[in-house]
Each structure stands twice: as structure tokens, then as C-alpha cells.
Amino acid sequence: MKKRILSLVLALSTLILSLSLAGCGGKKASEIYFLNFKPESAAIYEEIAKKYEEEKGIKLKVVTAAANNYEQTLKSEIAKSDAPTIFQINGPVGYKSWDDYCLDLKDSKLYSFLSDKDMAIKDDGGVFAIPYVVEGYGIIYNDAIMKKYFALPNKKSNLKSASEINTFSKLKEVVEDMTANKDKLGIKGVFASTSLASGEDWRWQTHLLNVPLHREFADMKDVADVGLEMLDADKISYKYSKNFGDIFDLYINNSVTEKTLLGSKSVADSMAEFALGQAAMVQNGNWAWSQISGVKGNTVKESDIKMLPIYIGLDGEETQGLCIGTENYLAINKNVSEEQQKKSLEFLEWLFSSKTGKKYVTEKLGFITPFNTFSENELPNDPLAKEISRYMNDEKIKNIPWSFSAFPSEAFKKEVGNALLDYAQGKKKWDEIKTIITNKWKSERD
Numbered sequence: 001m002k003k004r005i006l007s008l009v010l011a012l013s014t015l016i017l018s019l020s021l022a023g024c025g026g027k028k029a030s031e032i033y034f035l036n037f038k039p040e041s042a043a044i045y046e047e048i049a050k051k052y053e054e055e056k057g058i059k060l061k062v063v064t065a066a067a068n069n070y071e072q073t074l075k076s077e078i079a080k081s082d083a084p085t086i087f088q089i090n091g092p093v094g095y096k097s098w099d100d101y102c103l104d105l106k107d108s109k110l111y112s113f114l115s116d117k118d119m120a121i122k123d124d125g126g127v128f129a130i131p132y133v134v135e136g137y138g139i140i141y142n143d144a145i146m147k148k149y150f151a152l153p154n155k156k157s158n159l160k161s162a163s164e165i166n167t168f169s170k171l172k173e174v175v176e177d178m179t180a181n182k183d184k185l186g187i188k189g190v191f192a193s194t195s196l197a198s199g200e201d202w203r204w205q206t207h208l209l210n211v212p213l214h215r216e217f218a219d220m221k222d223v224a225d226v227g228l229e230m231l232d233a234d235k236i237s238y239k240y241s242k243n244f245g246d247i248f249d250l251y252i253n254n255s256v257t258e259k260t261l262l263g264s265k266s267v268a269d270s271m272a273e274f275a276l277g278q279a280a281m282v283q284n285g286n287w288a289w290s291q292i293s294g295v296k297g298n299t300v301k302e303s304d305i306k307m308l309p310i311y312i313g314l315d316g317e318e319t320q321g322l323c324i325g326t327e328n329y330l331a332i333n334k335n336v337s338e339e340q341q342k343k344s345l346e347f348l349e350w351l352f353s354s355k356t357g358k359k360y361v362t363e364k365l366g367f368i369t370p371f372n373t374f375s376e377n378e379l380p381n382d383p384l385a386k387e388i389s390r391y392m393n394d395e396k397i398k399n400i401p402w403s404f405s406a407f408p409s410e411a412f413k414k415e416v417g418n419a420l421l422d423y424a425q426g427k428k429k430w431d432e433i434k435t436i437i438t439n440k441w442k443s444e445r446d
Contacts (some may be wrong), residue, residue: 019214031433032344035077035084037328039126039426040291051356058343067267068199069424071097078333087345089129090327091405094429095121102128103341109349110330113371121329129329132352134368136307136324136399137285141170143304145280148185149178162306164246166320168243170314172250178280179254185280192270192282194248196262196424201417203283206404209416209437210248210323211310212240214403235442241434243312251283252424260286261425267291275300283310286384289366293382303384305383307391309400323390324401326370415440416435 038082065073065086070088077084078101089098104126105111110129114120121129146162149155156177157170165171178190212216216239228373252259257274258259267284273329275295282288286387292300300388309344330383332344351357353373361367368388379389391397419436422428 011138031059031061032085032340032347033061033063033082035070035074035088035377036062037070038287039064039067040350041288041365044193044290047364048351048357048360050100050361052347052350054245055356056346056350057219058347058408060286060347066199068202068410068414073099073215083333083336085333085340086348087331087333089121089329089331091329091402092121093406093408094327094329095123097127099128101237101331101333101335103332104128105332105345108345110345110352111351112354113349113373115370115372118377118384119326119370128309129331131328131370132327132330133328133349133365134324134326134370134388135285135287135328135368136322136391137203137283138273138310139281139283139308139309140288141306141383142277142300143306144277144301145187146293147275148270149174149280150295152184153182165308166247166311166318168311168317168409171308175250175254175281186277187280187355188254188273188278190254190280191251191256192279193255193257193423194251194262195265195270196339196417196421197264197266200266202413203399204248204420205413206349206407208283208310209244209407210284210404211247211312211314211400212238214400215240215314216335217403225263230268233441234445236438238438240312241316242435243314243431245430245433246400247310247312248420248423256277259428262424263421271295274291281308284410285370286380286382286388286444287366289384290380302383305387307384307387319398321390321394321399323402324388324392324399325405327402408441412440412444435440 012083034044034045036276045062045064049062052058052060063077074084074087078087089095095102106127110130111120112131119131120127141162144164150160157174157395159165159170159174164173165406178185183187192353194204196204213236216236219235219239234339256279257265270282271284271288271291272295273279275292275298277299292298292305309322311317311320330348332341334341351361352369358374358378362374362380366381366382366385366387379385391399416437419428419433423430423433
């Protein structure tokens, strides 16, 4: 009898243990993990995660990497047992680094949603990363301040509105005259601070540098749309170094902040300066709307927020548009369980096709997506998104693609950022910047 009781107890214990393990396993498998690239969207993704768990019963863990530290964070997280199931890569260069982790998505619904299938990152017949947002950047300006300037009786410029600015020479003329009249305009500087603090310099070492380097490669390849071709470039001549220096000087010499102090400034600082009416212009993209609108005491009306292309004095820039493209591609970790892969794809499909998900995408994240699941009335209605759409739909304008997605490495970008800070602080001459950029490009390619 004792043996029978002992056997029953052991059997019951084994059953309970197996059920417990199965329950734990089921819970773990139901969790998915998204490593987010965009710090400015962190709070929104947390909100999305809660909503998704409410609707689908699936827990979504969201971790957001610090600005300019995504690659480092991904390297750390991907090695853990609880690795990200959804992560991001920054285009073809990113894919080369993470191809061992990218699941083939050619048979997924997410890929079928893509309006232009050529936008996906493909390799040997497979589809390994899918863009999820089309973005654009340029010079954002407050038209109320610009109108105030153009109404000045003693202004030097013959232009009558900001919309007439279509070359670097016109931009420079207006900006420098506005600086001379900044007290009358009620601003501290024409441009918001050029953020050169560590991790905050991506607008210059990546976005601004894209303009001269894109033209250099377009000259070499004799093509209008340059991007992936840059992957094969072992070296660059930095042909348009002076043009880059001219626009950078215009930014830092007509700024809210003294140029020697720009090493302490963040992107948030510059966006607050613009939102509070302390500056008339700031270089950034349509994603900046949430930062502008979220600043306490914001004085800029939606109707006054417009965009200009980044003019640097290139031939034919009268028809130049904004820099439009993406470096934001989603990938699924092929090294997690099949169930986690499946649930990760289901989440992304929900986000970009369900009524609830699409509302978050357009109204909270403010994304202009490349997916056919969005109708025209489901596009973001914020002023910067409208400006991107306006430039995209203007057939007379030639927008600049995001060629920086093929820059050789994050190390290259950081080196450029450090050099620009040294220049702003008077520690380096501009010719030294050219040498650093060309040498670092070659060493990273090597």
C-alpha cells in the first residue's frame, strides 16, 4: 500500500512538474521582443505594446536603444537567451552585418503589403528586411517669423517669401540678413543649435553629409538615383567638401548658441528652441513633429511649419527637393523559435494592417509608410508629413535619396561627428575635416 501511495505521489508530482514547465514554456513562447531604434518613439511603442496585449493576449517587450547606440545595443541583446525577436537594420550595410540573424520574409504577409517590392533588402532570391517608413528631411522653418522678416522695410533681400529660396546663395543672403535683424524678429538666432553632443550629431555626420556625397557618386556613376552603388566605393574624393563646409558654417555662425558651446547641445535642445520661437529654422525630418508639438509652451502654429531643401550651392539645385528615403528596415530573428517568429510577424502585420494598428502608425508615430494597406485618408496629417508628401508629389522636383544608408560604418559616422565638433570649437581647420572623412571612409572599407 505504501509503495502504491508513493508511486501515485511521484506520478502526480511528475504530472504537475510537466504541466508547470509546459505553462512556463507557453508563456515564454507567447512573448515577443522588439528592439526599437527610435528614442523619440519609445513612449508610443510602449503604448502600442499594452494595446496589443489587450487585443491579442500576446506580451510585447519593447526596449529602446539610446541615440546613436543601436548597433552596440543590438550586439549585446542578440547574444542573450532572451534575444530580440524583431530588430532593425539600417539598409544594405546593416544587412551585411546581421545577415546571419535575418529570417527570409519572402512568403510573409508583411512583404506582400509592400507597395514597391524593390524597396526590400533582398539576397540570393530571399527577402531579409522590409522598410516600414518613408521619411524626409530638410530645413524646417517657421513661416510666421519668415513673413515678419520679409515685411521688414530695411531688409537687404529682394525676395518676398521663403518659398522663393531655391539656391544656397539665396538662403545665405536671407539667413545672414535675418541675423542682423534678429532683435527686430524676436529670435535668438536664425538656426536652432547644431547638436554636437556625443550621440546627438547624426543630423550632420549622416543627414547633412548625404547631400554632397550623393552628388559625388551621382557624378561618378552618371545616374540619378544612387544608393547601393556606394557599397562598392573603396574610397571617396569628397569632391564637394567646400559646399558641405559652407552650409555647416551657415548653421553654426547664425545659431541660437555660440558655436564653441555646441558640444553640449542635444537634438531635444534644438527642437525646443524652434518650438519656443527662439529660432526660425532647424534641420530635421518629419519625425520631429512630435518633438515640436510636445514642447511645453510651444508657440509655433501648425500652419506655419514648412520645409526647404538643404541647399549647398550645387549646379541645378533650383529643382532640388528634400532628402527622402529610409534606413529603417524591420527584420525577424531567425534564431528564435518558430512560434516566436510567427508571433513577431503577426504583430507587425497587425500594426500595419489592422484598424487599431494603423491608427497608431499615422496618428501617434506619424509614419508615412510604404505599405498598400493604407488608404490616402489614412496618411499622417501633421504639417511635416504633409510637406514630405507635397515634395514627393511634385513632378518638377528631384528629391535626394538616402545614400547614407551605404556609408561604410557607424565608426565612420562617429569620426565625422567628432571632427565637426572639433571644427566648431576651433580645434581643426576645414581641410583637416576633408582628410579625416576621406581617410576614415577608406580605412573602414579596407
